[in-house]
Amino acid sequence: MYYYLIITAILFATELLYFKIADHYNIIDKPNERSSHTRITLRGGGIIFYFGALAYFISNGMEYPWFMLGLTLITTISFVDDIRSVSQKLRLLIHFAAMGLMFWQWGLTNLPWWYMGIALILCTGIINAYNFMDGINGITGGYSLVILCALVYINSYVVPFIEAGFIYTLLAAVVVFNFFNFRRKAKCFAGDVGSVSIAFTLLFLIGKLILITNNFSYIILLVVYGVDSVLTIIHRIILRENIGLPHRKHVYQLMANELKIPHVTVSILYMLLQGLIIAGYLSFREYSYSYFIVMIVLLSLLYIGFIKRYFHLHVQINSRQN
Secondary structure, eight states: OHHHHHHHHHHHHHHHHHHHHHHHTTOEEOOOTTOSOOSOEEOOTTHHHHHHHHHHHHHTTSOSHHHHHHHHHHHHHHHHHHHSOOOHHHHHHHHHHHHHHHHHHHTGGGSOHHHHHHHHHHHHHHHHHHHHTOOSTTHHHHHHHHHHHHHHHIIIIIOOOSOHHHHHHHHHHHHHHHHHHSSSSOSBOOHHHHHHHHHHHHHHHHHHHHHHHTOGGGGGGGHHHHHHHHHHHHHHHHTTOOTTSOOOOSHHHIIIIISOOOHHHHHHHHHHHHHHHHHHHHHTGGGHHHHHHHHHHHHHHHHHHHHHHHHHHHHHHHHHHO
16 A cells, blocks of 8 residues: 555656646647636656556566567657657658557467457557547546456456556556546646556556457447447548547537536546446456447447537637637
């Protein structure tokens, strides 16, 4: 217990030091027409997720070196992208290299090449989805907190798949970030460096769990983000939009911007929904795949119903602005 209190204190001090650096070098997030916030705020506070993983790596005999190298690569390119624009080709190349290192750590290199291809596409999609969903106060930190708590329970009471200290150290980093971000007036935003690094880390944990149990339905730990992201992409394709451009069409964005629901309230709703789904999944593990499919269908119906009822508000506001 004292060890984790010390780690939390060190991470807290590290975050405060980063704030001074970000303020000195003007690493800030200025609101624009696509933003869900209105105040200039420090960007990149989510770098603390990387330092949480690094703290475990250093204090536990350099465990998971290939994962840590991949996390370092993807965190570095994301931090640079937060400061100045990086070409999509370079960013994608680094992402692929980082995921290749994570696959090596998983031991996927012994599997057929097409397994690697599928895993690469899936992991790229999840990381980008996690990044796209980072748009309001508390949502990245809060959602990650729910997933990590679920992983602690699974690791302790269902199937041990990783050293518990790794998850606890990441939890400490997420708690520190939430202290500064999960509030009405956030002190900092995660930035790409935060959303991408925590997504990469959660992927590593969930991937290990899936490989050990041979049960892909554990991807349900990300199902709320997944359904929102995939259906929003489909919706934008239907609208004939360029899906590579920023937008404000996710459900959480409509709730925060058009319905004027406070950011923290929206984040809590996402946390509660994902938490309830995970609780149900763990209660009915013998029906894991059936439960997984049912949840995807129910979430899809909720998404479609919400969009049908409220999307006209987004269209009206955009029409007035144009």
